[in-house]
Amino acid sequence: MSILFLTTPEFWFDQIVNGLTTGSIYALVALGYTMVYGVLQLINFAHGEVFMIGAFAGYGVLLALGGQDISGVMIVVALVLALIAAGLASGATAIAIERLAYRPLRNAPRLAPLISAIGVSVFLSHLVDDGFLNGETKHYDQIFPAGKLSLGALNVSYLQLFLMGASLAMMAVLYWIIQRTKLGRSIRAVAESRDNAALMGVDVNRAIVATFALGAIMAGFAGVLYGLFFSSIRGSMGFIPGIKAFTAAVLGGIGSIPGAVVGGYFLGLAETVGRELLNEIPGVNLPNEWKDVVAFALLVLVLIFRPTGIFTQQEGKRA
Amino acid sequence: MRSLRASWGRVQEQTWERIPSRLRPIVWFLIAFSVVFINRFDDTWMRMFFLVGLYATLGMGLNVVVGMAGLLDLGFVAFFATGAYTVAIFGSPVSPHDAHLNYWVLVPLAIGLGALIGVLLGLPVLPLRGDYLAIVTLGFGEIIRILALNMNDYTRGSSGLFEIRKPDLGFMVIEDVRAFYVMILVAALAVWFVTSRIRDSRVGRAWEAIREDEDVAAAMGINTTRYKLMAFATGAAVGAIGGAIYAPFIDFVAPQSFSLQVSINVLAIVIIGGMGNTTGVIAGSLILIGVPELLQFQETADFLQKFAWLRDVLNPVIHGFNTVTFLNLPDLPQPEDWGKKLALYRFVVFGLLMVIVMVLRPMGIFPSKRRELEFENPPEAELAASQGVG
Numbered sequence: 001m002s003i004l005f006l007t008t009p010e011f012w013f014d015q016i017v018n019g020l021t022t023g024s025i026y027a028l029v030a031l032g033y034t035m036v037y038g039v040l041q042l043i044n045f046a047h048g049e050v051f052m053i054g055a056f057a058g059y060g061v062l063l064a065l066g067g068q069d070i071s072g073v074m075i076v077v078a079l080v081l082a083l084i085a086a087g088l089a090s091g092a093t094a095i096a097i098e099r100l101a102y103r104p105l106r107n108a109p110r111l112a113p114l115i116s117a118i119g120v121s122v123f124l125s126h127l128v129d130d131g132f133l134n135g136e137t138k139h140y141d142q143i144f145p146a147g148k149l150s151l152g153a154l155n156v157s158y159l160q161l162f163l164m165g166a167s168l169a170m171m172a173v174l175y176w177i178i179q180r181t182k183l184g185r186s187i188r189a190v191a192e193s194r195d196n197a198a199l200m201g202v203d204v205n206r207a208i209v210a211t212f213a214l215g216a217i218m219a220g221f222a223g224v225l226y227g228l229f230f231s232s233i234r235g236s237m238g239f240i241p242g243i244k245a246f247t248a249a250v251l252g253g254i255g256s257i258p259g260a261v262v263g264g265y266f267l268g269l270a271e272t273v274g275r276e277l278l279n280e281i282p283g284v285n286l287p288n289e290w291k292d293v294v295a296f297a298l299l300v301l302v303l304i305f306r307p308t309g310i311f312t313q314q315e316g317k318r319a
Numbered sequence: 320m321r322s323l324r325a326s327w328g329r330v331q332e333q334t335w336e337r338i339p340s341r342l343r344p345i346v347w348f349l350i351a352f353s354v355v356f357i358n359r360f361d362d363t364w365m366r367m368f369f370l371v372g373l374y375a376t377l378g379m380g381l382n383v384v385v386g387m388a389g390l391l392d393l394g395f396v397a398f399f400a401t402g403a404y405t406v407a408i409f410g411s412p413v414s415p416h417d418a419h420l421n422y423w424v425l426v427p428l429a430i431g432l433g434a435l436i437g438v439l440l441g442l443p444v445l446p447l448r449g450d451y452l453a454i455v456t457l458g459f460g461e462i463i464r465i466l467a468l469n470m471n472d473y474t475r476g477s478s479g480l481f482e483i484r485k486p487d488l489g490f491m492v493i494e495d496v497r498a499f500y501v502m503i504l505v506a507a508l509a510v511w512f513v514t515s516r517i518r519d520s521r522v523g524r525a526w527e528a529i530r531e532d533e534d535v536a537a538a539m540g541i542n543t544t545r546y547k548l549m550a551f552a553t554g555a556a557v558g559a560i561g562g563a564i565y566a567p568f569i570d571f572v573a574p575q576s577f578s579l580q581v582s583i584n585v586l587a588i589v590i591i592g593g594m595g596n597t598t599g600v601i602a603g604s605l606i607l608i609g610v611p612e613l614l615q616f617q618e619t620a621d622f623l624q625k626f627a628w629l630r631d632v633l634n635p636v637i638h639g640f641n642t643v644t645f646l647n648l649p650d651l652p653q654p655e656d657w658g659k660k661l662a663l664y665r666f667v668v669f670g671l672l673m674v675i676v677m678v679l680r681p682m683g684i685f686p687s688k689r690r691e692l693e694f695e696n697p698p699e700a701e702l703a704a705s706q707g708v709g
Binding site for chain 2: 041042043045100101104105108109110111112113114115116118119120121122123124126127130131239240243246247250287289290292293296299300303304307
């Protein structure tokens, strides 16, 4: 542990907070990957773009409500409206994608839906970038109060607190829907066995659409949170968070909902705290740009040694 | 002599005669066209033909992976970059690690390194379900760009490497666009020959079996991991060849040339052209690479001037529409910009086409005969199972 004392405890606290903040965004996006994989065994490559659509829907709402000038209680109203708009836009996009690009291929050779998925991803990201924005980057209005909570020398900004709290609340609601409602039960049944679920009277198509929609709503929320935190958004913004969220889903064991959440936080921490810990080793210097490499290396390592995920007990469920 | 003639006959049988007879005149035309008219075109046109040839070559490489073995590789740019950087790092005076090696020594090195990276990347994921390969290659395609950007000691980061030594044939040095075009044509023919021979071999049949049903293939005694690795490494080697030819042609090797879009271009060519089929890949390259380049030519802009009157007709309509709907749609741009604007939307079209092709014509626009039959007549076993016999 002695290496830790080379830098101040505050530094490590900041790293942990940053890791948890980005981790909660990864976790929210990872839920969509893991749920769709659970019911269809399909990597939904367009999920990163669903996340992007949510970010833009939230951006549009904030802009329409006055952008930079939103203040007072209106901030809360604006944030709630932005989140609702993002959830609706992302959910509608995902339902349309499922209907047009995936459902016709449900019984096709397994390569077909994957290619269709990557086609949707390319189409959506370039439609926004080349079709609407001409390659421009848009910036979220910084409406969130700038202050921070201080505990002695340790600081957390309100924005980061909000991000962590809001994503936990959203995940709790999702967990409740999956575990306690009839809809959630039908989703779990279809994930277990599509044929058996159909025999038991579950409307399989409805459950699949609901899976896409729920995952997409989470991704849409994540898009708004991403915009509030990182500010710049563009058509191709979903690519890297998409790959990372998928990595998170694999880390936690793909198909498992709690696994995706744990995987998301783990990946967020690995990128920040993990990278800084590696930097403590003499001779190692990984600047911030290498965080993507860390995440990717982690994905490959997990796939080599524990393809069922690092936190799962049962063997051979997937992969 | 007889054996030579016999083997040539076999070559002809298994390559030339595989091209559907209705497409053969087009191939003849293209060969005649490329040889006879090579001096009729200016450098812009030759550059386009070179790019079409380059992407056709890359497409044939990816076709081995996606079309023949049924593995989805979304990071083909990684191998292209490996080839280009091998030639640039060891063959450019500005590089910190210039090895003063001849270009022709570097090409086999590039091919070897490409295949090696393919094996190293494939080794952890190929024993798993195919989906993981897709996401790992997607990530790796991006990682290689980040690595190239940050490993300044080798790649000089975004300043890039240039003054790359040109291929020297002894009697001439390849530096003209035309010479590079002939070079890529030769490379494309070589890749075509080799890949089509492998496809018809025991290895090719193993790939086909794996593509159709991995479990059954394994049950028949095929070492699936080994054959999948072989396909992946073959594709990677072809990607590296493309990179090794591209580097001296463009003479500027920098991370920004190796974005995700290269992978998407190559994948779109293979998917839209027709998986498993070389003619389809060439057609795909002509359409997907040739047309967007063509749209950006001065000739196209001059031609479009004839349609300037469309602006006078459509702009009032747009204005009227804007007043009614409170939208703010822009005016129609100047006709000379139409081609460039359209070329800008190429990836929107590619993405859409990939979905449409998968949903409506999953064997591609120009499918291989074998593949077409598979899609039209499902194997008997499956039929039996669906009828409840199996």
